[in-house]
Amino acid sequence: MLWLGWYFPRLPLEIFGAVDESIPLAVSRRWEGKERIDRCNGAARRRGIAAGMLLSRALERTPELVVRARDAEREREALEALGGWAWRYSSRITFDPLLVLLEVGGSLRLFGGVEAMLERMEGELTRLGHRGYWAVAPTPAAAALLARVAPGRRIHHPRALEAALEPVPMERFTRNAELLELMRQTGLRTIGDCLRLPRPELARRVGPRPALLLDRLLGRAPDPRPLWRPSARFRRRLQLAAEVEHAGALRFPARRLLESLAAFLRGRDGLVQRLEWTLEHRRHPPTRFRVGAAQPTRDPDRLLQLLQLRLERLCLPAPVIELELTVPRWHPFEAGGEDLFRAAGKEGERLLERLRTRLGAEAVRGMALRADPRPERAWRFCAPGGASTPSPSPHPAQRRQPLWLLPRPRRLRQRDGLPLHGGALRLEPRCQRIQTGWWEGEEVDRDYYRAVNPAGERLWIYRDRKSGDWFLHGFFD
């Protein structure tokens, strides 16, 4: 089993739309008998606000600071929404405070390995307005702990787990003050200290519970956790950091809700046709309206456009303090219902039509791949929207090729057998040899190099092995 832990330390802020970094925002909670700053965003930090500061002092120092009390209910809702997002990647999901844990051992192959999966997840989280930190480990408890203390760690084998966890200080493992005090007195400072003790001795010193937790952490004892089941209904609220007076300004928070809906729907392979929006006002009954799409969809851009059309006609009776999106029903996705670019719809087709009418069809093109090792023939222009015939897959070696190609290779002048382009070129030692046989048409036999000229331009050049001539074929960015 392999668990992926996603830790969202900024979630208490993100539920108030903390992505808008221009507004200094903080959340507060009570501890040691006083209301204090729990955490804050970058805009607040730049104004000298820090966690632990007394609320009264923070407001004195930065009167424009927006402060919200930590809202456990909304945090739970948001975490569950993230569960809905993660559902796409695994059906074994469980939670810890500010953490989503998912078992990914079974789904890695489907998503092309850990790297590809994480890259994809990171991109999606950014769109959802969350910043998360991940770790991978064989037990859920270890994935959770590592995501908090050592984000980015990937431990695949239970054997490697002990070494990875040894240096973790006990106060990151538990928040139980009594237990921590007990451990401090008995000289147990890190997880390693505990593991070095014989288990009965550890249990004698600190009780059986911490010993069990350690065993679960290392996978030596089962860690039964209730697995989460997603609900069929989508409902998500977003409290706004600042009151919104113009309907147009709801675009940004609405977009976040729609991205979140899209993630929910992707996880279930569903589409929606009707959305219910609720705008909460201070001291005024909420504004409610429905927005319907002509075709079931889950494209957030399209749903946002529909909302915008509605917002343009809307008169707000009072400033908006909260936005809510509810989807009572969603439809299962049917193949062909959401074809590529059909989502852009007639509008997208008309756009292409306009461009091609004015600029000429040959000036508005798509690109596709060809199965040919010669860089100048490994691609072709095609109709916008992709080739009608299936394209070959790219070759891994093409990853090392530059992003820019010259329309055709240009012969370079030489001095002492070395190529020139805006001065003498410095060649990097590694090269890629591209050879084709005469039976493939024009025969090529080339050694490609990366080269840098005195102006710092990074060139892609090759030496024709037959003639010994040098050619410039592209530019690295």
Add this chain to the structure above:
Amino acid sequence: MLSSGFPVLDEATGGGWPLGSLVELLSPASAGLSLLLPSLIRLSRRERWLAWVNPPWIPNAPALAARGMALAPLLWVKSGGAEGRWAVEQLLRSGGCPMVLYWPGRILPAQLRRLQLAAERGGASAVLFRPLEAAGESSTAALRLRLERVEKGLRVRVLKRRGGWHGAEVVVPCFG
């Protein structure tokens, strides 16, 4: 904002590429495509066009695909001058093209303003590749970056950003 995929760049720009506005990348030789690559790869998986208007060379489609970009949304538009500006405006305004890459050659502040309005209307980002000299001209762009090629990637200096302090300078480890 659309994350650039590079944490240092997101930090320096306050979150990445601003949506519904212009971005200017100023450099001596059209540098900066590799800065955009992670966002282009991500956007390419959605049902929208990604337009390249008047690029100086041929986008190396196999290299883009090998790095994970879907080619179907790629829209290559070869058109300079007033025609090119018209095309960019149409693309931005349509709402069907979240990012337009544009090599405008010479462009006047009033013409930039027009594109800015189109970008706002369509919620799209227009990324303009311009020469260094353009740094002296006024611009409505929400984000202006000066780029310089260095050994470890691109050195990025923030000349202007919205709602934040400019002047940040970072080296972004991007290659392409």
